[in-house]
Amino acid sequence: MTAVIFFIFAGIAVFCGISLVAQTHPIASALSLIGVMGSLAILYLQLGGEFIAAAQVIVYAGAIMVLFIFVIMLLNAGAEGTSLQVSRFAKYVGMVLLAAFLGLISFIIQASLPKTEGVVFGAFTGGTAADVGRKLFTVYLLPFEVTSVLILIALLGAIVLARREV
Amino acid sequence: MNFLILSLIKAAVLAGVLMTTLAYLQWIERKVIGHIQLRMGPYRVGPHGLLQPLADVVKLITKEGVLPSHVNKLFYLLAPFLAVALALISIAVIPFGPQVTIGPVTTWMQLTDLNMGVLFVLAVSSVGVYAVALGGWASNNKYSLLGGLRSSAQMISYELPLALALAAPLLLANTLSFRAIVDGQAGYWLGFIPRWNVFPEIVGFAVFVIAAFAETNRVPFDLPEAENELVAGFHTEYSSMSFAAFFMAEYANMVTVTAVATLLFLGGWHAPFPEPYSSFIPIVIFAGGGLIALYHGLHPARRKDKFTLPAAAVVFLGIAGIFGLSFYIPVMQTILMALFWFCGKVGFLLFVFIWVRGTLPRFRYDQLMRFAWIVLFPLSMVNLLVTGLIVALTSK
Numbered sequence: 001m002t003a004v005i006f007f008i009f010a011g012i013a014v015f016c017g018i019s020l021v022a023q024t025h026p027i028a029s030a031l032s033l034i035g036v037m038g039s040l041a042i043l044y045l046q047l048g049g050e051f052i053a054a055a056q057v058i059v060y061a062g063a064i065m066v067l068f069i070f071v072i073m074l075l076n077a078g079a080e081g082t083s084l085q086v087s088r089f090a091k092y093v094g095m096v097l098l099a100a101f102l103g104l105i106s107f108i109i110q111a112s113l114p115k116t117e118g119v120v121f122g123a124f125t126g127g128t129a130a131d132v133g134r135k136l137f138t139v140y141l142l143p144f145e146v147t148s149v150l151i152l153i154a155l156l157g158a159i160v161l162a163r164r165e166v
Numbered sequence: 167m168n169f170l171i172l173s174l175i176k177a178a179v180l181a182g183v184l185m186t187t188l189a190y191l192q193w194i195e196r197k198v199i200g201h202i203q204l205r206m207g208p209y210r211v212g213p214h215g216l217l218q219p220l221a222d223v224v225k226l227i228t229k230e231g232v233l234p235s236h237v238n239k240l241f242y243l244l245a246p247f248l249a250v251a252l253a254l255i256s257i258a259v260i261p262f263g264p265q266v267t268i269g270p271v272t273t274w275m276q277l278t279d280l281n282m283g284v285l286f287v288l289a290v291s292s293v294g295v296y297a298v299a300l301g302g303w304a305s306n307n308k309y310s311l312l313g314g315l316r317s318s319a320q321m322i323s324y325e326l327p328l329a330l331a332l333a334a335p336l337l338l339a340n341t342l343s344f345r346a347i348v349d350g351q352a353g354y355w356l357g358f359i360p361r362w363n364v365f366p367e368i369v370g371f372a373v374f375v376i377a378a379f380a381e382t383n384r385v386p387f388d389l390p391e392a393e394n395e396l397v398a399g400f401h402t403e404y405s406s407m408s409f410a411a412f413f414m415a416e417y418a419n420m421v422t423v424t425a426v427a428t429l430l431f432l433g434g435w436h437a438p439f440p441e442p443y444s445s446f447i448p449i450v451i452f453a454g455g456g457l458i459a460l461y462h463g464l465h466p467a468r469r470k471d472k473f474t475l476p477a478a479a480v481v482f483l484g485i486a487g488i489f490g491l492s493f494y495i496p497v498m499q500t501i502l503m504a505l506f507w508f509c510g511k512v513g514f515l516l517f518v519f520i521w522v523r524g525t526l527p528r529f530r531y532d533q534l535m536r537f538a539w540i541v542l543f544p545l546s547m548v549n550l551l552v553t554g555l556i557v558a559l560t561s562k
Binding site: 028031038050051054055057061066067069070073074128129 | 238240241280281282285286288289292293295296299300302303311314315318319321322325342
């Protein structure tokens, strides 16, 4: 059951990822990216990272991508024509070669990494909000605080840049 | 397999009840607004317009679905589906009552309990903005586009105070599961004041309700469909069932947001009075309503009232009788009491939504944004900080 769900959503994620690059319209690309994020959230959920899954949807799909779409709509960007002119033969051979190349790379990565046990769905239990919060404020306190300073700097930078315009 | 069958039954019941509620919520809204404006509201279809929702559904289904030639077809058709699907999905994690045992089956009056149920509702509602934004953009119409843009800006802005106001009762409850949050509000202070989060968190509750008005695009924050400036806003180009889908999504969002407010702030299905007294209240209310209807039926002001009001009286007295009967069947009493108080609280909040629509004028767009960022956001932040301080000082 879990394997079936995994393959369905992994497939959707890959399909949306390809669609993200292949689409000519920016809105369609942005929506594909949301599809990728949504299916990744479900994969996190399967692995036991409930909080990460919810945060993925709330932050990425619900906030960041809304701003992307907002900007695309405001600029009213239309579909872009493909500037690249390739023959049909090159297209099909390219697909096969790309698949072979990616397969080769994934094989090399898998072979070079040390052997580990396979992932068992539902085996990981430290993914609740309480667990993540406790880890953030004890083990990972320094990275957490540094990130917050980084975000503060970005905020200040945005305000300074916007102020100069007005 | 038992789990699957049980879930299917619960989902079917929930879907049927929710759909009926959505249809009749619209009837209630038109009636209440009508009476606020000293009109009768829907009156022609059925007694007191009771069959109006049915007539509306037939009308919307049989209407021609116009597909304008200048729209982006895929997204134009996708948007209403997205709206209605995302609006209906969050009801799955809303609990309506405690654990009950019917014969051999022990189950919760809830479709499913996630231990991050609150986050789930937030996630779904944060994705819901795409439906409105896409619908507005794909219509390829400047009114629709402005409506969609306004809506996305408004929903992003108001999500912040909404989430911060939600966080304060979560701090008190120390969990993200709706069940546990409601369980934490059981019992009474001094024996008669219910331990609901609304009393310590009155500021949070006010911020939550105001932000909820904006999140559901309701008056006074219905700028996305301000008809005096934007025709009908993001759904200008929609007709027939795709228009109905947006409409249904709005009402479903209202139900969800009021249910969340009830669970987090108003104690969910717990009665506002201690046990022996609270069980008599529904009987008193329904029997009293039935008797009033019977009295007016025997002294009719209009000719039709001779038939309609006694019929209403029979229904009301029957419900009172069922509540009375439940004193002898403990399981039935648990279910009925939980449903009565939960639906009563949700119904009251929905009435407030409608009441405000009949009372307040629409804000201007800059006022709306300023209100979110200068008033609500700092208020909810301070509320969260004070709550956090008190929780940190008291829990040791």
